[in-house]
Amino acid sequence: MRTKDLSYWLFLAPVLLALTLVVIVPMLLGVYYSFTSWNGIVTGEFVGLQNYIDLFKDERFLDSLWFTTKFSIVSVILINIIGLSLALLVTGRVRSSKLLRTTFFMPNLIGGLILGFIWQFIFIKVFASVGEIIGMESLQGWLSTTDTGFWGLVILMSWQMAGYIMVIYIAYLEGMPKELLEASEIDGASTFQRFRYIVFPLVAPAFTVSMFLTLSNSFKLYDQNLSLTGGGPYNSTEMVAMEIFKTAFTQNAFAYAQAKAVIFFVIVAIIALVQVYLNKRKEVEM
């Protein structure tokens, strides 16, 4: 086989070109800008590491980073549990499983902004009315405190993404060889044992994919955050993506925001790579 000759590179050219133009060049430019005092109009002077030094002292940025981390941990766990449960439900012996699959997947087809507004209505209006009827004080004033804002976001995100993750689990569950399950049944394994020792290891690759998707999506969440809480109250439910956007476009500190974005990218990349590496080790070869 001929490799690495001219035609090899010619075949790769469209992809390489596109990737360079829309990903690599902008990213390098972005890193360069983060060392300047760019204000969105003129590049400004070279300020070295000043932006990076500032951001580690920036409480608002660190707060949003912490908030995002908490949010991601909780949603990754919840989404995967719900997604797997739904997948097990619809691959089991349920009559209307086709219909259920569609229904569970549906939230994912609605845009994040719209979902945010719908859930805002549910949290503020519906929760309050229901709370009034059944006399539960804790359903009042949702989204007006940091805690309810946090859980609001988690609920919204889980509701939206669980269906999507469910589809991934379904694919792996249905691809499982039936002989193994039958054999374990004949050997007298209980339902739990079968799940723990047969199903679980076999769908491990699905965990890698699902956790990667949920983790990176939760970290980068922006539109749901914007429309559901808008960062309020007092910017306490502001996630990193939104914080960076605000730094750039409301404070016009473009270079500083760019520095935050670089750090954010590094963090997400490290977490995602570590996660994939760890998960990969748990997978079993068929």
Next chain:
Amino acid sequence: MKDFKFSKGLVASLMLSAAVLAGCSSDGEEASGSGSEDQVTVDIFQFKVEFKDQFEDVVALYEKENPDVNIEITTVGGGEDYGAALRSRFASGNEPAIFNIGGPQDVADWKDNLSDLAETKAAGAALEGTLDGVTVESEVLGLPYNQEGYGFIYNTRLFEEAGIDPASITDFASLEEAVKTLDSKKDELGLESVFAFPGKEAWVTGLHLSNTFLAPEFDNNVLAAFDAKTVDFKYADGYKKIVDLQNEYSKQPTVSLDYSQQVEELFSLERVAIIQQGNWAYGSIAGIDPELADSGVGLMPIPVEGLDNAGLPVGVPMYWGVNKQADEDVIRESKEFLDWLYTSDAGKTAVVEDFKFIPAYEGYDTSKISDPMSKAIYDASESGNTIGWVFMGYPTGWGEDELGASIQKYLSDEASWDEVIESAKEAWKTSRAE
């Protein structure tokens, strides 16, 4: 056969690469090619979505009168989005001829791209004070869109039924009394509460409300605020009292109460009697109850304790700037268009009747202004009983992200009022020190 497939793939791949590269270059050529040769094309990049259709109609009229001018309008809405879009438009090299600028900060940012408009007829006709924010060393770098104002919008019918004369409310004490009267008659009047205080909208608390209390400190001058290294908050107590009053007699929780709840759901349906908003709320109210909007509301100033007779805060929300880097004839035509818009008879009619603007220029037939809030504002600005919009000179992001956010903290009992004021002072100082 195999070779054939291979070369076909190669050709396809090469064509794709060519397409990718071609995509990068086409932009510049297209821009210069549009329009016929003797026509001057004026690109307008503007942000007011609310009057997009009416504006396009008026421009079509102008193009008919001036066949050698071709005007292209792009509208991008919202404050943040507009600023971002404008920056990318300039970065792409496809610069507009006419664009919008806000306050002194925008003027400073865009200074190299703004041509002097002092000689235009419109600048000559601009009302006193409306050009303050865009004047740099005798150069006028922008022309006002319109005027806007805000204060307490109240429901006249409810006031009447409660036996309150709005004219008697001149200071904080009389306002408090009126609020208590309204509160005591809540059930008869069918009110949910007296106020609807939108703590979620940081611009209401952090920009507009704070302006009322900071304007006297800066002599009503936006440039004084823009140049100030520090802020004193001389009237911080009065500010606290108004925040407390609105918060205490408002529907709870105020921290998550937003504009649409405040204006549309609560005020327009007459479930609250007073809201702190401006003439822009007319559209929202009229969308729900046109009768209320046209004849059932009034606008009064926000009282400042320790200061008698504070006026209505009236200002210019946005200016037109003309791109200095554009071709000479494009600049000339741009100025002419703006002159026509604000000083010709056809333009004036459109400004008042179609755009429903409160004109920032003299020589308008103000009897055509239909809604009561705009009327109150124009009357106030004519008689000079106004205070300035110094918030346009606040440090970037300070009003909403610092002060407004701290007030949300205060409303959630996470901070004391002193902490709010202290952190706002500190933030002002740091951001001005840079």
